[in-house]
Amino acid sequence: MSPSLTKRFDATTFSTADLIEACCEGRQAAWAALVRRFSPLVWTIARSHRVSQADCEEIFQQTWLRAYQGLRALQSPERFPAWLTTCAKRESLKQRERALRYVPVGGPEVFDRPTAPDSGPENAVISNERRDEVLSALGRLSARDQTLLGMLSADEECSYDEVSRRLGVARGSVGPLRARALRRLTEQLAATSVETGTR
Numbered sequence: 001m002s003p004s005l006t007k008r009f010d011a012t013t014f015s016t017a018d019l020i021e022a023c024c025e026g027r028q029a030a031w032a033a034l035v036r037r038f039s040p041l042v043w044t045i046a047r048s049h050r051v052s053q054a055d056c057e058e059i060f061q062q063t064w065l066r067a068y069q070g071l072r073a074l075q076s077p078e079r080f081p082a083w084l085t086t087c088a089k090r091e092s093l094k095q096r097e098r099a100l101r102y103v104p105v106g107g108p109e110v111f112d113r114p115t116a117p118d119s120g121p122e123n124a125v126i127s128n129e130r131r132d133e134v135l136s137a138l139g140r141l142s143a144r145d146q147t148l149l150g151m152l153s154a155d156e157e158c159s160y161d162e163v164s165r166r167l168g169v170a171r172g173s174v175g176p177l178r179a180r181a182l183r184r185l186t187e188q189l190a191a192t193s194v195e196t197g198t199r
Contacts, residue, residue, distance in 0.1 A: 016143065017077035024072050035064060037143050038084055040150020045088040045135055049096050059095050063088045081146070085139040137188035145181040152178055 014033070022030030039060075046059040066087045074080060138146060144167060151158040151166070164171040 016080050020071060020074065020077045020080060031068070037147065038081065041081065041084065041138065041146045042088045044138065044150050044153065045085060046092050046095075048135065049092040051092070051096055051099060055095050055099055059088065059091045062091045062095070066091065081139045081143075085135060089135065133189060134185075137185055137191075140188050141181065141184055144177075145184060148174075148177055148181050149185065 016034070016037070019030045019034045019037070023034060042060055042063050043056065046056040046063075049059075051059070063084070067084055070083075070087075074083065138149065141149070148163065148167065151163050158166075160171050160174045163169075163174050167174075167177075169177065
């Protein structure tokens, strides 16, 4: 590990492997940097399951708890994004099942999970498969691309000024960076379609 890593941890500077190594040494600043780097990915996965904000927050907390508990057993740090994606998807499915079993008391305003007019079983399967493809493709992007797309696709979209500050880039470069990140995501989706024969 670089000696400078012991002084300050930055989610956009150090590799995921370096941050994980430091986390395993008990460095809380490294854990905070790791969470900052991959939080947009976890939030995107949680929201894609069409659950409430409270459920998303529960998924977020449980996913990072599982990540923290299993970090030392992770043998390939470079696979952390894919592993975290799997954890988030599992926690999302568990939370959604729990939410579906809960029958709220009150009027229809308590429901905050809108459903599509023609959300039959066939459409649900197609929607789930497509969502999994997008999340898988997103997990293969760089940490910066994931953070950028996560911030710009959140329910409360970050301003370009906020993105510029968090990523340490010029405000004028946010738009081009977003376009390139979306292009890379599209390329990943195209590659996934070819591999699975779904094109």
